[in-house]
Amino acid sequence: MPVLNIPILRWGQPYTSLETDDVVHFVTGETLARVSQANTGLLGRDMRLALHARHLLTEIPISELIAMMKKGADLFLHATLPMGDGAQTPEDFARQQSASTGLPEHMCKANMSKNYFVLSNMDKILDALTRGLDLNILTRGYGVGSRGVMVSYQAQAPVLGLVLPSNSPGVHTLWLPVISMQVGLLLKPGPQEPWTPYRMAAAFVEAGVPKAAISIYPGGGELGAEVVRRSNRTMIFGGTPTVARYRCDPRVQVHGAGFSKILLGDDVVGQWEEYLDVMVDSVFLNSGRGCINCSGIWASRCTREIAEALAERIGPVEPKPPEDPQASLAAFTVPGAARTIWNGIEAGLGEAGVEHVTAGFGPRLVEKQRCGYLRPVVIHCDSPESTLANSERGAVPAERDAEANRTHAGRHRHHLR
Amino acid sequence: MTMATRGDLSLRVHEAKAQLDAHVQEMVEWHFNPQTGCPFWLEFATKLDWDPRLEIRRFEDLRKFPPFQDEWLRGGPMRRWLPKAFVDKPLYVFETGGTTGLPKSRLAIEDFRTDYEMFSDTLPDEFFPRGANWLMLGPSGPRRLRLAVEHLCQYRGGICFSVDLDPRWVIKLIKLGESDTLERYKAHVIEQAITVLGAQHDIRCMFTTPKLLEALAEELENRSTSIRGTGITGIFAGGTEFTPQYTRFAIEELLGEGVYLTPTYGNTLMGLACSKPVTSEDHYKITYFGPQPRAVIEVVSFDEMDRVVAYGETGRVRLTTLTRETFIPGFLESSGVRPFRKLAAQTTVGVY
Secondary structure: OOOEEEOEEEOOEEEOOOOEEEEEOOOOOOEEEEEEOOOHHHHHHHHHHHHHHHHHHHOOOHHHHHHHHHHHHHHHHHOOEEEOOEEEOHHHHHHHHHHHHOOOHHHHHHHHHHHHHHHHOHHHHHHHHHOOOOOHHHHHOEEEOOOOOEEEOOOOOOEEEEEOOOOOHHHHHHHOOOHHHOOEEEEEOEOOEOHHHHHHHHHHHHOOOOHHHEEEOOOOHHHHHHHHHHOOOEEEEOOHHHHHHHOOOOOEEEEOOOOEEEEEOOOOHHHHHHHHHHHHHHHHHHHHOOOOOEEEEEEOOOHHHHHHHHHHHHOOOOOOOOOOOOOOOOOEOOOOHHHHHHHHHHHHHOOOOEEEOOHHHOOOEEEOOOOEEEOOOOEEEOOOOOOHHHOOOOOOOOOOOOOOOOOOOOOOOOEEO | OOHHHHHHHHHHHHHHHHHHHHHHHHHHHHHOOOOOOOHHHHHHHHOOOOOHHHHOOOHHHHHHOOOEOHHHHEOOOHHHHOOHHHOOOOOEEEEEOOOOOOOEEEEEOOHHHHHHHHHHOOOOOOOOOOOOEEEEEOOOOOOHHHHHHHHHHHHOOOOEEEOOOOHHHHHHHHHHOOHHHHHHHHHHHHHHHHHHHOOOOOEEEEEEOHHHHHHHHHHHHHOOOOOHHHOOOEEEEOOOOOOHHHHHHHHHHHHOOOOEEEEEEEEOOOEEEEEOOOOOOOOOOOOEEOOOOOEEEEEEOOOOOOOEOOOOOOEEEEEEEEOOOOEEEEEEEEEEEOEEOOOOOOOOOEEO
16 A cells, blocks of 8 residues: 655645654554644644634534534545545555554444444534534524523634544544534644544545635644644643643643543442443453543452452453454554553552452563553552552553643553452 | 766865864864863873873774763863963853753853854855844853854844843743743743834844744734844744754745745854755755864764764764864764765764
């Protein structure tokens, strides 16, 4: 397959940078795409046209934009769409996304279906998000709501800035409603996952959305910070430090590590076996990469039995080729990331009262030539004070993009008490 | 490349190498001679079981010295670096870094003037007119750049205006995540610059950093004018990373016709490496020329410090400073770069 040259999109206008970043297949080392890298100044200058993006969208009734989203859904899932200087079929998309993010291909296809679902149900989703608001009120800025009361809604920013992650293609559904609310998109893709933003933009434009309503600026951490600085409203994905940095900034919606837990109360813990399936799925579906994946199961008793049962179920999981429909484990494609996370886990295993329950199922760290895998790790902690009971091991410390892309890696630890 | 050109190039390479070797001998003789050398190197020589004045005959022989430790440049007394021949001269001290801990310091007398006079010869008079006034919109305080740019301006017959800028405070704000304060500080600096530019001082030339150039152009545009509109025609920029993409962006979108931009790479220890003119035909490639033989920059392997890497490979910058004021053999910079070949290995090492 020829290498795709993917330009920056400056309100729809392609711009080929003198700096590029190669997106590489994590198994074969094949260069899949050469992505133009934006300097921060480009973004700064282009923000002068952000208001124009909004104006273009407000000239299209929301009902028409919703129809475009539905058409875009079909195009995204089924069509061959422009991608840089080439074209991309849906099969290409799944293969390319898998090849750069490490997710098995069937999971990439599942994420495509998820995006399709959101786009094709945009009317219902907006209805839910706005609690049944007449959407023309968003365009007009005011109107009488369903309770007969005059209400006013004003856009706080002409475009929404998004600093997107590399390691969890599932999060893209969060920004899909933006265009249909007549707000432009300013996307900074994760270095390993340019595919969804570009394919989605191509589908939107093919469906009739003005191309000048969408900008895509690939780049490093500095660019992520610039998106936040320049946008009056931003959604950013990052690790705990990113969450801490933007916690009190009302302009920023920050999405960090999930710290999602299951609590089994004393009244039900005796029947823990009834909940084992939901525990396994919560922990390991989507290779444990989602922020809603469970990273800790807390209980008042029976914890060792629960840990052993979990270990029996997920301990044997092994890496499989990304095209294998049975593959359930995603690779870490950033060099050294898997080892760094494993080293952090190993350091915590030395504490008293901490036991590695999956130890008997073989080594957890599997290193390949260009990637690493961490097989599921179940750890039993006899105290809530243990270091591992209070840390999230999903982040990718070696991630290139310091600002944006540290969030949704797999979770590989389940502390029980 | 034609045979004649290749032959001409080989001759120039040969001449440059011969000049460098002779210069190395002269500088080693100067710095290790008790009549002229500085206390640091004279004392250093007593701990060696070989005599630099006898054994250093050419540039490669400098590898006999152990790697220069940057810790040696931190803290006093500064006069240990003062060659005996210069004890009565007025002295400057220039600092580098210093955001955390002790900064590295270099004693200076005339070197910065010499470096910038050599650089002046590379500036096109059409865009940097003789007699024009300058604005120094960059790091001030204990950095050499402040005085050096002022001297460059004076050397070309102008008066240099300047604003205060403390880069250590900027770096501290970045580390603290104080982006709002950082923005206010930048706005404060730019406000001062625009005030000076609008005060009928006939400023035609400017030194600035890439970030400040961007901020200045943006603020001027907010005020319905431009860099060119202020009367500036020549910009000498440096101080932080410069990339071909940034240069293209600056030329195409910030400056437009009639303003000349020259990127430079410099540091307190080396001096100034000027760039050949940057053009769109050459994809805005930046090629720096080290001020050889006063200083030599090489790109060496991360693992083997004495192996110069091939063109296109990544390595570590090794700097050798060879002036009568300063002798620094083989200082390894921390950043990784790739060398770019245009003329020949020892005469031209670019960093991009």
